[in-house]
Amino acid sequence: MSDGAVHCVVVTPEKTELDVRCDSLILPMYDGELGVYPGRAPMVGRLGFGLLKIKSAGKEDVWFVDGGFVQVTREAVQVLTDRVMRRDQIDRTAAEADLQKALEIKPTSPEASALRDRSLAAARAKIRLSSR
Amino acid sequence: MANIRQLDKRRKSVRNIRKITRTMELIATARFKKAMDRAAAATDYTKAITKIVQDLAKSGTDVTHPLLMPHESVKAVDMLVLTANRGLCGGYNGSVVRAALQKRAEIKEQADSGCTSVSGKRGISAFRFANVPVEKTYTEFDDQPSFDAVAKIADELISRYITGRIDRVDVAYTRFVSSSKQIPVVETLLPFSGIEVPQDDSAKGSKIRDDYEFLPSAAGILEEVVPASFRARLFKCFLDAAVSEQIARMVAMKSATENAGDLIKSLSRTFNRARQSKITQEIMEIIGGVEALG
Numbered sequence: 001m002s003d004g005a006v007h008c009v010v011v012t013p014e015k016t017e018l019d020v021r022c023d024s025l026i027l028p029m030y031d032g033e034l035g036v037y038p039g040r041a042p043m044v045g046r047l048g049f050g051l052l053k054i055k056s057a058g059k060e061d062v063w064f065v066d067g068g069f070v071q072v073t074r075e076a077v078q079v080l081t082d083r084v085m086r087r088d089q090i091d092r093t094a095a096e097a098d099l100q101k102a103l104e105i106k107p108t109s110p111e112a113s114a115l116r117d118r119s120l121a122a123a124r125a126k127i128r129l130s131s132r
Numbered sequence: 133m134a135n136i137r138q139l140d141k142r143r144k145s146v147r148n149i150r151k152i153t154r155t156m157e158l159i160a161t162a163r164f165k166k167a168m169d170r171a172a173a174a175t176d177y178t179k180a181i182t183k184i185v186q187d188l189a190k191s192g193t194d195v196t197h198p199l200l201m202p203h204e205s206v207k208a209v210d211m212l213v214l215t216a217n218r219g220l221c222g223g224y225n226g227s228v229v230r231a232a233l234q235k236r237a238e239i240k241e242q243a244d245s246g247c248t249s250v251s252g253k254r255g256i257s258a259f260r261f262a263n264v265p266v267e268k269t270y271t272e273f274d275d276q277p278s279f280d281a282v283a284k285i286a287d288e289l290i291s292r293y294i295t296g297r298i299d300r301v302d303v304a305y306t307r308f309v310s311s312s313k314q315i316p317v318v319e320t321l322l323p324f325s326g327i328e329v330p331q332d333d334s335a336k337g338s339k340i341r342d343d344y345e346f347l348p349s350a351a352g353i354l355e356e357v358v359p360a361s362f363r364a365r366l367f368k369c370f371l372d373a374a375v376s377e378q379i380a381r382m383v384a385m386k387s388a389t390e391n392a393g394d395l396i397k398s399l400s401r402t403f404n405r406a407r408q409s410k411i412t413q414e415i416m417e418i419i420g421g422v423e424a425l426g
Contacts, residue, residue: 046356071187
């Protein structure tokens, strides 16, 4: 990352989806967005459900990221996520069904409640980002 | 006369079968290569996850998570059996089903078996034949299982395990060791043991140690890493099963083609012999007739 570019790698369990060099990028963290410029200090973070913006030569490439992690090392920014897709590929009806299902989970234990929150956040983010 | 015609007919039908089996072998080879590429592409994710876990462990975090903890008493055990949708692949389906049924009998002795889920039409009919009740069936997994579909199953299992409805999850599938060796196994996936934590890394004398910043905290990340690596692990099982199926089909069809070739050879020999003996007999008859006239 020392040559003034950010090396961004997006990996899903199926394959390496993206492997690009860019000027900077914005990551959707669990609690808000986080920008990465060349030379950022090493970091491991949890991703939320939101948009990954890759900026390169004045252009912005936007992807939807479905949770996961990011690891920033000296060499690269590695984004690990279950799913990565373009914004128009988000299936709104499926997300609404997921939301209903998540609402039906009874939070009887701390774990179940965490699971419920997580599913709710995922479904709501999808609905929000697909509507615009 | 009838014998010769019958032999010829039989030879023709064997030839047709050989054509079919050879084509199936070629298809299986192509699919095997594709499945293999997918399995290779999937290792990137596993490697990256392992690296994160290692970095977490290095930072002095205790690696604990509800999915990693065995339940005190094992009362309900879920079992997932991965078979193929189609046959003609030698002992592939049979051996997975056999291993699964054997394990299931063992489980029954100590605990109530929870849900038994079967993927693949062949497995479903085998379980029906064995009179084993199956709660869930999947037939959508072919030679290229999609992660989304597998993740749904994984999430379901995670929530059942965390909420305490089940105490163990076993998966029966064919593990891919190398292209010449695949073994049917029954593995316990939950409580999860797939996270390897390096005990002592200082011996490596690694160059510069990166001091990672953890957002939100090491424990918070771990909470996500464990389910993610469980999903990846289950996905790996599906990929292994898909690759093994294609190899099994390739091998089965190759030997079927060879056997058909042998059969054609021996049929041709009998056919030629029968034809020759018929000709000889006719000549003898003609000579006999000429002699009688003369």
